[in-house]
Amino acid sequence: MPLRFRNLKGQGEVISTILLILIVVAAVVVISAFAIPFVRNQTSKGDCFSVLGEENLGISDNLQYTCYNASLSGNEMFVQIHVGNIYDKIEGFSIELGGATTQKYDITKSAVSDGVTSYTLGPVLVPNASTERTYRISVTEAPQTVRVYPILANGEKCDYSDSLTSIPNCFNW
Numbered sequence: 001m002p003l004r005f006r007n008l009k010g011q012g013e014v015i016s017t018i019l020l021i022l023i024v025v026a027a028v029v030v031i032s033a034f035a036i037p038f039v040r041n042q043t044s045k046g047d048c049f050s051v052l053g054e055e056n057l058g059i060s061d062n063l064q065y066t067c068y069n070a071s072l073s074g075n076e077m078f079v080q081i082h083v084g085n086i087y088d089k090i091e092g093f094s095i096e097l098g099g100a101t102t103q104k105y106d107i108t109k110s111a112v113s114d115g116v117t118s119y120t121l122g123p124v125l126v127p128n129a130s131t132e133r134t135y136r137i138s139v140t141e142a143p144q145t146v147r148v149y150p151i152l153a154n155g156e157k158c159d160y161s162d163s164l165t166s167i168p169n170c171f172n173w
Contacts, residue, residue: 047089047152047154047156047158048150048152048156048158048159050086050089051086051089051090051150051152051158051161052150052158052159052161055084056083056084056085056086056150056161057081057082057083057084057086057090057093057148057150057161057162058081058082058084058148058161058162059079059080059081059082059146059147059148059162059163059164060080060081060082060132061164062080063168063170063171064170064171065078065079065080065119065132065134066078066079066080066134066146066164066167066168067167067168067169067170067171068139068142068143068167068168068169068170069169069170070142070169074138075138075139075140075141075142076136076137076138076139077097077136077137077139077142077143077146077167078119078134078135078136078137078170079095079134079135079137079146079148080119080132080133080134080135081093081095081107081127081132081133081134081135081148082127082131082132083126083127083128083129083130083131083132084129084130085129085130086129086150087126087127087128087129088129088153089152089153090126090150090151090152090153091108091109091110091126091151091152091153091155092106092107092108092109092126092151093106093107093108093126093148093149093150093151094106094107094148094149094151094157095107095116095135095137095146095147095148095149096145096146096147096148096149096160097137097139097143097145097146098143098144098145098146098147099141099142099143099144099145100141101140101141103139104149105135105137106151107124107126107135108126108151109125109126112124115137115138115139116135116136116137117135117136118133118134118135118136119133119134119135119136121136142167143167144165144167145163145164145165145167146163146164146167147160147162147163147164148160148161148162148163149161
């Protein structure tokens with residue numbers, strides 16, 4: 001083989017190596033442009049995973065404090081909510097009363113939906129860590145299900161953390 005062709009063969013190997021490196025770098029840039037936002041989006045949803053669960057935010061099944069009360073003065077649903085060690089991670093929660101019509105009532109540290117009062121008719125507050133509070137909600141009919149949804153400190157609403165499908169009538173003491 002003549003000498004001038006041998007030199008071209010050496011240059012071709014260098015050029016092909018540089019092109020392979022450039023293709024790999026371009027592939028990494030393109031993949032990271034899609035992968036980094038995807039991972040960020042998935043990790044922000046991780047906050048919901050840390051607050052979900054009955055031991056973190058749940059509905060008490062105590063018949064005296066979670067029950068439906070039908071009376072002449074108006075129908076009420078009493079719901080007792082337990083907050084575990086997630087008080088600093090949440091802004092509040094939503095209580096969903098489901099049936100023929102479904103209603104959601106937000107209870108946050110800064111605001112409360114209309115129709116919600118406290119059990120003792122005092123101020124409506126979000127329970128502190130590892131405590132419970134009972135809420136009185138004016139309703140038109142007995143709900144068939146009750147669910148509680150955490151509202152994170154950043155305002156994001158998570159999937160329900162606890163539900164109750166058997167709603168007893170309140171005892172008249």
